[in-house]
Amino acid sequence: MLNTTPNLANPDDFYASLLNAHEGLSKAESDALNARLILLLANHIGDETVLSAALGAAISRKETP
Amino acid sequence: MTKIFDTPLYAYERSDDQDSPIPVRHPVIVVGAGPIGLAAAIDLAQQDIPVVVLDDNDRVSFGSRAICFAKRPLEILDRLGCGEPMVEKGVLWDTGRVFLDEEEAYSFNLLPESGHKNPAFINLQQYTFEEYLLNRLRALQAQGKPLDLRGKNKVTALADNGDHVRLEVDTPEGTYLLEADWLIACDGANSPTRRMLGHDFKGRVFEDNFLIADVIMKVDYPTERWFWFDPPFNRGQSALLHKQPDNVWRIDFQIGQDINREEELKPENISRRLKAMLGDDVEFELEWSSIYTFQCRRMDRFRFGRTLFAGDSAHQVSPFGARGANSGLQDTDNLIWKLKLVIEGKADESLLDSYSDERVYGADENILNSTRSTDFITPKSEISRIFRDAVLTLAQKFDFAHPLVNSGRLSVPCTYDGSALNGPDSNQLPHDTRPGAPLKDADTGNGWLLDQTGNRFQLLAINATVPNQLEAEGIRIEGLTLAASADIKARYLGEEASAVYLVRPDQHVVARWLVYDENAVKTALRHAIGKA
Numbered sequence: 136m137l138n139t140t141p142n143l144a145n146p147d148d149f150y151a152s153l154l155n156a157h158e159g160l161s162k163a164e165s166d167a168l169n170a171r172l173i174l175l176l177a178n179h180i181g182d183e184t185v186l187s188a189a190l191g192a193a194i195s196r197k198e199t200p
Numbered sequence: 201m202t203k204i205f206d207t208p209l210y211a212y213e214r215s216d217d218q219d220s221p222i223p224v225r226h227p228v229i230v231v232g233a234g235p236i237g238l239a240a241a242i243d244l245a246q247q248d249i250p251v252v253v254l255d256d257n258d259r260v261s262f263g264s265r266a267i268c269f270a271k272r273p274l275e276i277l278d279r280l281g282c283g284e285p286m287v288e289k290g291v292l293w294d295t296g297r298v299f300l301d302e303e304e305a306y307s308f309n310l311l312p313e314s315g316h317k318n319p320a321f322i323n324l325q326q327y328t329f330e331e332y333l334l335n336r337l338r339a340l341q342a343q344g345k346p347l348d349l350r351g352k353n354k355v356t357a358l359a360d361n362g363d364h365v366r367l368e369v370d371t372p373e374g375t376y377l378l379e380a381d382w383l384i385a386c387d388g389a390n391s392p393t394r395r396m397l398g399h400d401f402k403g404r405v406f407e408d409n410f411l412i413a414d415v416i417m418k419v420d421y422p423t424e425r426w427f428w429f430d431p432p433f434n435r436g437q438s439a440l441l442h443k444q445p446d447n448v449w450r451i452d453f454q455i456g457q458d459i460n461r462e463e464e465l466k467p468e469n470i471s472r473r474l475k476a477m478l479g480d481d482v483e484f485e486l487e488w489s490s491i492y493t494f495q496c497r498r499m500d501r502f503r504f505g506r507t508l509f510a511g512d513s514a515h516q517v518s519p520f521g522a523r524g525a526n527s528g529l530q531d532t533d534n535l536i537w538k539l540k541l542v543i544e545g546k547a548d549e550s551l552l553d554s555y556s557d558e559r560v561y562g563a564d565e566n567i568l569n570s571t572r573s574t575d576f577i578t579p580k581s582e583i584s585r586i587f588r589d590a591v592l593t594l595a596q597k598f599d600f601a602h603p604l605v606n607s608g609r610l611s612v613p614c615t616y617d618g619s620a621l622n623g624p625d626s627n628q629l630p631h632d633t634r635p636g637a638p639l640k641d642a643d644t645g646n647g648w649l650l651d652q653t654g655n656r657f658q659l660l661a662i663n664a665t666v667p668n669q670l671e672a673e674g675i676r677i678e679g680l681t682l683a684a685s686a687d688i689k690a691r692y693l694g695e696e697a698s699a700v701y702l703v704r705p706d707q708h709v710v711a712r713w714l715v716y717d718e719n720a721v722k723t724a725l726r727h728a729i730g731k732a
Binding site: 147167170171173174175178 | 583586587589590591593594598600601603
């Protein structure tokens with residue numbers, strides 16, 4: 136089950152470190168970092184039901200045909 | 201030195217059929233004398249079904265083409281009587297290395313399971329493979345088996361007349377007509393048979409070009425499969441290095457979408473690419489080169505009336521994963537015993553539809569895997585490339601990313617899960633040998649299991665008593681009692697005390713039980729020949 140309720144103890148800290156990680160990177164470097172991050176997190180989660188729910192939740196209404 | 205593929209090994213000879221006032225009818229005609237057509241012909245002839253093979257050429261494959269042969273096809277070739285010389289000649293390998301740029305991203309080992317007669321893979325040039333099939337074919341002819349291979353016999357027209365197919369065949373001495381009760385089309389991805397009969401061949405087209413160079417060189421590189429993503433010598437593209445017998449090395453360069461074919465194939469340009477990869481000081485001789493693109497596609501079904509399609513004529517995949525020739529050999533393995541029963545009147549024609557059902561299932565598995573490999577190797581969008589590169593970068597640091605690296609998912613045997621021919625299962629027995637699966641080889645303590653099976657229906661009994669012979673539907677079932685050796689126990693018993701397996705002539709499991717029950721076996725046999 137995908138947890139869509141607040142789950143980060145310090146949301147502002149996490150958001151800042153996310154932006155921090157991208158600081159000074161080119162668009163290509165940032166894209167690569169994001170891709171690595173998604174793969175690391177996906178492997179950590181592992182559960183296929185959660186991953187597919189997350190994919191579903193991430194697809195915004197505008198992109199859905 | 202003249203190469204084997206420059207020598208006419210089945211030169212044109214006039215056949216009596218060409219002087220017949222009426223077209224001669226044959227039980228089976230095979231179109232195409234490539235690996236699949238030859239395997240089909242050998243399978244039929246060694247079971248005494250007369251077969252004529254027509255080929256528009258008169259020699260083996262020009263260039264090495266298919267070079268990786270997997271365990272299951274090697275087992276099939278053993279059943280056809282020519283696996284051993286191939287394994288003896290072939291290059292054995294089990295390590296693959298994947299590089300990103302100049303760094304190794306990771307390596308894998310096929311970790312072949314012990315207790316199998318055949319290795320996980322051998323590399324062997326298609327021309328040698330075909331030469332050994334021809335040797336077997338000649339040996340069968342010498343034994344008086346009914347097998348006629350006709351070189352320079354090109355099929356130019358075809359018609360399915362309901363109870364037979366009529367063929368018009370062109371030869372150096374003009375045209376003649378033939379008839380076949382059954383036609384097996386093994387005439388390759390561009391199958392003229394398929395075109396003449398007007399059947400569709402649909403799927404995905406890939407735009408990337410690949411340059412193959414087969415190079416003869418004496419180097420002490422290890423016997424491993426090396427695959428590069430974005431190497432310095434082929435920026436933005438991929439490359440592959442793989443060893444074949446007789447100091448021949450397969451080198452495969454991805455060269456992109458918009459290329460000048462003629463320029464790329466000039467020996468000086470190939471040589472320039474090779475030197476960039478191998479270094480200036482390596483001496484080599486170019487044996488063969490070619491540029492290919494590929495498609496992943498198949499026919500809607502593999503049987504149309506009296507014509508059966510097998511190999512690349514029925515389905516085509518990208519080369520990553522060695523799923524072309526390997527799947528074609530599984531096609532004829534599946535087809536021939538069924539065709540034999542139909543020809544002998546022991547099964548209805550509808551049994552041949554199960555050939556199509558089971559092998560379409562196998563083709564879809566191969567197309568899925570080879571399409572995914574292709575998407576990884578040749579990313580089609582910016583984001584696809586971003587994720588591909590992220591996987592490769594992570595693989596250099598973290599084990600978790602290794603299974604995501606896809607430089608080809610190597611051919612594994614197909615299990616016909618859900619096939620209408622499958623009978624009951626006993627779930628407590630090991631999963632790998634369930635109904636639909638090919639037998640797993642095992643050291644029985646008295647020879648290899650697969651050497652004792654095939655070409656007939658059999659009952660395998662482990663700690664159970666089965667009759668030596670049993671007859672149902674006019675078909676003989678032979679009993680084979682096996683001692684519970686370590687391999688047999690692990691692969692066929694699991695935690696159970698006893699087991700009985702009904703096995704098809706192509707060594708696939710029909711059904712299995714914990715104890716022997718004659719009526720259950722007879723019912724399962726009826727199922728397995730389509731009379732359920």
